Amino acid sequence: MAHIIDGKAFAAALRERIGAKVADLITRHGLKPGLAVVLVGEDPASQVYVRNKGEQTHAAGMHSVTHRLEASTTQEDLLALVHSLNADPAIHGILVQLPLPAHIDSNAVLAAIDPNKDVDGFHVVNAGRLAVGLPGMVPCTPLGCLMLLKDHLGSLTGKHAVVVGRSNIVGKPMAQLLLQADCTVTIAHSRTADLPALCRTADILVAAVGRPEMVKGDWVKPGAVVIDVGINRVPARDPEAAAAGKTRLVGDVAYDEAAAVAGAITPVPGGVGPMTIAVLLLNTLTAACRSRGLEAELAEFA
Ligand code: GUN
Numbered sequence: 001m002a003h004i005i006d007g008k009a010f011a012a013a014l015r016e017r018i019g020a021k022v023a024d025l026i027t028r029h030g031l032k033p034g035l036a037v038v039l040v041g042e043d044p045a046s047q048v049y050v051r052n053k054g055e056q057t058h059a060a061g062m063h064s065v066t067h068r069l070e071a072s073t074t075q076e077d078l079l080a081l082v083h084s085l086n087a088d089p090a091i092h093g094i095l096v097q098l099p100l101p102a103h104i105d106s107n108a109v110l111a112a113i114d115p116n117k118d119v120d121g122f123h124v125v126n127a128g129r130l131a132v133g134l135p136g137m138v139p140c141t142p143l144g145c146l147m148l149l150k151d152h153l154g155s156l157t158g159k160h161a162v163v164v165g166r167s168n169i170v171g172k173p174m175a176q177l178l179l180q181a182d183c184t185v186t187i188a189h190s191r192t193a194d195l196p197a198l199c200r201t202a203d204i205l206v207a208a209v210g211r212p213e214m215v216k217g218d219w220v221k222p223g224a225v226v227i228d229v230g231i232n233r234v235p236a237r238d239p240e241a242a243a244a245g246k247t248r249l250v251g252d253v254a255y256d257e258a259a260a261v262a263g264a265i266t267p268v269p270g271g272v273g274p275m276t277i278a279v280l281l282l283n284t285l286t287a288a289c290r291s292r293g294l295e296a297e298l299a300e301f302a
Contacts, residue, residue, distance in 0.1 A: 001259060001260065002226070002258075002259045002260075002261075002263055002265045003152070003263065003264040003265075004259075004264070004265060004266075004267055005148050005152055005225075005227075005264055005267075005271060006271075007144070007148055007266055007267075007270060007271040007272055007273065007274050007275050008270040008271075008274045010147070010151060010274075010275065010278075011144075011274035011275050011277070012274070012278075014147075014278045014281075014282065015056065015060060015278050015281060017300070017301070018060050018278070018281045018301075019059070019060045019061050021285060021297065021300075021301075022060055022061040022062055022285065024297075025289070025294070025297065026061070029292065029294065031288055031289075031292055031294070032061075032063050032090075033062045033092050033093070033284050033288035034062060034063035034065070034088075034090045034091045034093070034284075035053075035057045035062055035063070035064055035065070035091070035093040035094075035095065035119065035281075035284045036065045036066075036067065036088075036091045036094050036095070037050050037053050037054060037057075037064075037065070037066045037097065038066075038067045038069065038078070038081060038085075038095065038096045038097065039066065039067070039068050039069065040069045040070075040071065040073050040096075040097070040100055040101055040104065041069075041070070041100075041101050042071060043099070046098075046099075049097065050066060050097050052277060053066075053095070053277055053280060054066045056277050056278075056281060057280075057281060057284070060281050062281070063090055063091075065091070069081070071101050072101075073104075075104045075108065075109070078096075078100075078109055079108070079109065079112050082094065082096070082109060082112045082113055083112065085117070086112075086113065086114040086117060091117065092117060092284055092287040092288035092291055093117055093119035093280075093283060093284035093288075094113050094114070094117045094118065094119065095119055095280065096109055096110065096113070096120075110122045110123055111124065115129075115137070116137075116287060116290065116291065118137045119137055119140075119280055119283040119284050120139060120140065120280075120283075121136065121137040121138045121139040121140070121173065121283070122139065122168065122169065123137075126138070127168070127172075127173070130173055130176045130177075133180060135290075137283055137286070137287065138173060138177065138283070139169055139173045140275075140276045140277075140279040140280045140283060141169065141170050141229060141272065141275070141276045141279070142170055142173040142174035142177055143173075143177065143282075143283075144272060144276055144278065145174060145177075145227050145272055145275070146174075146177045146178070146181065147275065147279070148266065148271075148275065149204060149225065152225060152264055153225060155182075156178065156181040156182060156183050156204070157181075157182040157183075158182065158183075159183045159203040159204050160183070160201055160202055160203045160204070161175075161183040161184070161185050161186070161202065161203065161204040161205075162185075162186045162188055162198060162199055162201065162202035162204070162205050162206070163175045163185065163187050163206045163208065164188045164189070164192075164195070164199065164205070164206065164207050164208065164215065164252075165188075165189065165206075165207070165208035165210075165229070165252075166187055166189045170229055171187060171189075171208050172187070174206055174208065174229075175187045178204070178206075183204065189209075190209070195219070196216070196218065196219045199215065199219040199221075200218075200219060200220070201221065202220075202221060202224055203221070203224055203225065204224065204225050204227070205219075205220060205221075205225070205227070206227045206229065207226070207228050207229060207230060207251065207252035207253050208229035208230065209230065209252050210230060210232065210252065211230070211232070211252055212230070212232035212234050212250050212252070213232075213250050213251070213253065213254040213255075214252050214253075215252055215253040215254065216254050216257055216258070217254060217257025217258050217260055217261050218257070218261075220258050220261040220262050221261075222261055222263075223263035224261075224262050224263060225262065225264045225265070226253055226258050226262045226265040226266070227265075227266050228252055228253040228255070228265070228266050228267075228268050228271055228272065229251075229272050230250070230252030230253070230268065231251065231268060231269070231273055232249065232250050232251070232252070233247045233248075233249055234247060234248060234249075234250050235248075236248050249269050250268060251266075251267075251268030251271070253265070253268075255267065255268065282301060285298070285301075286298055286301075
């Protein structure tokens with residue numbers, strides 16, 4: 001059986017270290033990292049994410065502000081808020097929760113965020129910095145996956161990494177990070193020919209497609225490390241419970257089958273998921289330190 005990579009424990013330990021560093025920065029430099037989260041509308045999943053972000057930011061000792069705007073908010077008003085947060089010296093990180101209502105152009109809003117405060121790493125400037133290897137803000141979920149991989153494997157040099165999924169939020173930045181870590185990287189997607197055979201060549205298999213249990217056990221090379229980025233809600237296993245509307249969370253990987261073959265695997269829940277907010281806090285800490293020329297404070301998190 002595969003080693004189970006405990007993202008929940010790793011994330012909790014990372015949050016502890018971030019909290020300690022925040023307390024230290026406040027004492028020695030009078031610097032309190034600040035994160036502003038902006039939610040437009042009432043999407044239930046987004047409300048849960050935003051509440052968790054606010055609570056964990058606060059728990060890490062950071063300055064935390066949540067702006068909840070009506071679904072009818074105009075793009076102009078949202079852009080005005082982003083501009084005011086860009087100019088606010090107490091705010092080092094800005095996150096506009098996606099998806100935004102259909103009448104708002106998400107790209108225009110993401111482009112308005114100061115790249116140095118773009119703790120999501122979604123701004124094209126940060127995508128460019130990542131592509132050319134300059135310091136920037138790296139998207140939270142792929143950075144969290146990389147941290148789990150390095151913790152488990154040590155060096156990633158020479159490994160064949162297959163990333164299934166080509167989104168701007170996970171697949172593409174994940175591939176860039178693995179390339180930077182000296183992997184040989186293949187990006188696969190829904191149109192890839194013979195996806196199972198390609199996946200079987202992977203030493204590191206990252207599934208980020210958003211399709212429940214798509215990656216089967218016989219797609220996994222024996223001993224490979226499997227990172228499951230998917231979080232999909234499906235009907236409960238028990239038919240009666242399912243009929244009553246009960247659900248369960250599954251990843252993009254058929255966990256039981258894959259765990260029987262893999263060397264190591266992240267579970268869902270408790271794998272990659274908890275890393276996302278922990279890395280958001282790390283990115284906020286990073287942005288705060290950089291704003292004051294205190295990059296040296298970040299050495300222990302490298
Ligand atoms: N919606 C779901 N995940 C995310 C995320 O990581 N960042 C933002 N901004 N919106 C999201």
